[in-house]
Amino acid sequence: MKTVITKLDLFVRLGLTTAALILAPQVFAAGTDAGVIVSNTAVVDYKVGGAAQPSESSTPVTFLVDRKVIFDVSRTGVGLTPINLGASGFLEFVVTNTSNDFLDFNLGAAQLAVGDGQIYPPDATTVDDDGRDTSLPTYAIGTFESSPGAGDAGAPDCSVPATKIDELPEDISVRVYLCASAPAVAINDDVAGLRLEVTATDDAGTTLVAAGGADDPAAVENVFATTSGTATESDIDGFRITASTLTVSKTSAVIGGGKAIPGAIVEYTITINNPADAPAATELSIGDDLDANVTFKDDGYGAGQNVSIDDGVNPVTYCDADGDATDNCTLAAGPPVSLTIAGKNPAGDPIDVAANSTTLIRFQVVIN
Numbered sequence: 001m002k003t004v005i006t007k008l009d010l011f012v013r014l015g016l017t018t019a020a021l022i023l024a025p026q027v028f029a030a031g032t033d034a035g036v037i038v039s040n041t042a043v044v045d046y047k048v049g050g051a052a053q054p055s056e057s058s059t060p061v062t063f064l065v066d067r068k069v070i071f072d073v074s075r076t077g078v079g080l081t082p083i084n085l086g087a088s089g090f091l092e093f094v095v096t097n098t099s100n101d102f103l104d105f106n107l108g109a110a111q112l113a114v115g116d117g118q119i120y121p122p123d124a125t126t127v128d129d130d131g132r133d134t135s136l137p138t139y140a141i142g143t144f145e146s147s148p149g150a151g152d153a154g155a156p157d158c159s160v161p162a163t164k165i166d167e168l169p170e171d172i173s174v175r176v177y178l179c180a181s182a183p184a185v186a187i188n189d190d191v192a193g194l195r196l197e198v199t200a201t202d203d204a205g206t207t208l209v210a211a212g213g214a215d216d217p218a219a220v221e222n223v224f225a226t227t228s229g230t231a232t233e234s235d236i237d238g239f240r241i242t243a244s245t246l247t248v249s250k251t252s253a254v255i256g257g258g259k260a261i262p263g264a265i266v267e268y269t270i271t272i273n274n275p276a277d278a279p280a281a282t283e284l285s286i287g288d289d290l291d292a293n294v295t296f297k298d299d300g301y302g303a304g305q306n307v308s309i310d311d312g313v314n315p316v317t318y319c320d321a322d323g324d325a326t327d328n329c330t331l332a333a334g335p336p337v338s339l340t341i342a343g344k345n346p347a348g349d350p351i352d353v354a355a356n357s358t359t360l361i362r363f364q365v366v367i368n
Contacts, residue, residue, distance in 0.1 A: 033170075034067035034101035035220045063217030069208055070225040071103060072096045073198045073233045076175075080191060080240040085279045086184045091237040093196050095165060096173040104201045105165040109178055112193035112236065164205070165198075180239060188243035199232040207231050246281055246353065247273040260367060265297060267364045276356035284351040285342040286361060289334075293368050296331055296339065298322045300364035308362040309344040309351060317345040321363070339363065 032038075042058040076092045083089040097103050165174055178194055200208045208231045211221030226233055248270065255265040270288070274281050290296060300306045305318035307329050319329035321339055328343025328350075341361060344351045353359045 031068070031100055032065050034065055034099075036065045038063055038065060063215070064220050065100070066211070066215070066221045066223055067101045067208075068099055068223050068225050069103070069200055069210075069231065070098050071105075071198070071200065071233060072098065073176075073196060073235045075196075075235045075237040077237055080238045082242040083180065083182045083239045084242050084277070085182055085186060088179070088181050089239065090180060091178040091194060091196075091239070093176045093178075093235060093237070094173050095168070095176055095198050097168045097170055099170060099200075102167045102169055103165075104167060104203060104205070106199045106201050106205060106207075107164060107176060108197040108199070110195050110197070112195060112238075164201075178237075182239070182241060186241045186243065188241060188245065190241040191238055193236055193238040195234050195236045197232055197234045201231075243279060243281075245275065245278065247271075247275075255364065262367050264367050265300075265364050266294065266367060267300075267362055270361040272353055272359045272361070274353040274355055274357055278355045280355055281353045282350060283342075284353065284359075285340065286351075288339045288341075288363075289336040290339060290365065292335060294365035295368060296322065296337060297364040297366050301362075304346070306363060307339075307341055308360075309341075310360040310362075311353070312358055312360070313354075319343050319345060319348075 039060050039062040041060045044056045046053055046056075073093060073095050076094055081089060081091055095105065165176070168174060176196060176198070178196060202208060208222045210224050211219075215221065224230060228234075250271070251269050252266050253269070254260050255267055258264055260266060268288075270286060272281075272284070272286075296306070298306050299322075301308050301318055304320040307319045307321050308316055309319070310316045319327040319341065321329040321331045321341065326348050327346045328341075328348040330340045332338040332340070341363075342351065343349060351359065351361075
């Protein structure tokens with residue numbers, strides 16, 4: 001069976017993978033196997049004048065048991081699956097054949113459209129409440145196969161193409177994975193809802209069709225008992241982008257250890273922490289509206305150096321918020337007086353905070 005590789009407005013590059021899974025069945029195949037020949041002959045015994053006569057038999061009546069098409073597609077996750085920018089991940093589904101015959105399946109996937117009311121899995125919290133468009137750059141659908149071992153729910157191997165589930169026996173389940181690579185650029189908490197579509201087919205990969213009209217006793221006909229009433233069942237799941245989640249705090253200290261009296265110099269320290277396993281936070285811009293009872297101190301750390309930036313790895317750098325705006329540090333007249341820090345040196349290079357690192361930004365004020 002073949003699946004056409006298409007391009008959709010997906011936020012991830014998707015792949016389909018299957019792996020054998022032994023489960024304790026919660027449901028059972030729908031009775032007698034399809035294609036079984038059921039044959040019956042009627043026999044009549046009788047007497048004439050009290051004497052038993054030879055039995056008379058009808059001609060045999062035979063029919064073939066039809067195929068009851070019923071199967072289940074269910075995601076295994078709870079809520080949305082977090083994925084970092086540029087990272088790889090997967091969603092896991094389980095497909096269970098509860099028909100009375102082996103079934104073949106074609107596999108397909110699609111991203112749910114923004115605003116269609118189904119972009120979030122049923123038990124997930126809607127996080128895109130600001131109207132952002134969660135559709136992200138276009139990626140091709142790829143297909144992959146994995147075999148981590150019967151009953152093993154480990155990460156799939158998403159390197160070998162596969163497009164179908166072939167000859168799935170009755171009462172047997174398989175895992176189906178949607179392998180994904182998140183884009184390098186997206187907004188924290190963006191969501192992409194995805195649908196896995198599983199379609200029952202014949203050996204040639206043609207979608208099964210329900211038989212109409214009166215029963216044909218000489219043919220194995222398809223009768224759909226699926227939830228959808230068709231040859232296709234589906235379920236949805238989704239990813240939530242996990243970008244850097246910075247922790248920001250601010251402290252103050254009187255220079256020289258004195259008291260906070262008029263004329264005293266107070267140093268503010270802004271601490272920005274990026275946790276481990278998070279992508280780097282780049283091009284930071286820090287805004288600070290000064291209280292009317294303090295005045296920004298010029299050249300607090302030397303000539304042309306009144307804001308200090310320390311990333312804990314490289315030498316401390318300085319920008320001049322009260323001087324040339326090319327360094328991306330500015331001090332705007334108020335009220336209130338507003339300090340903006342978006343550069344870490346006279347060249348105006350951006351302020352970045354790597355994963356598992358802390359950056360300290362300091363400046364001084366004088367109490368009026």
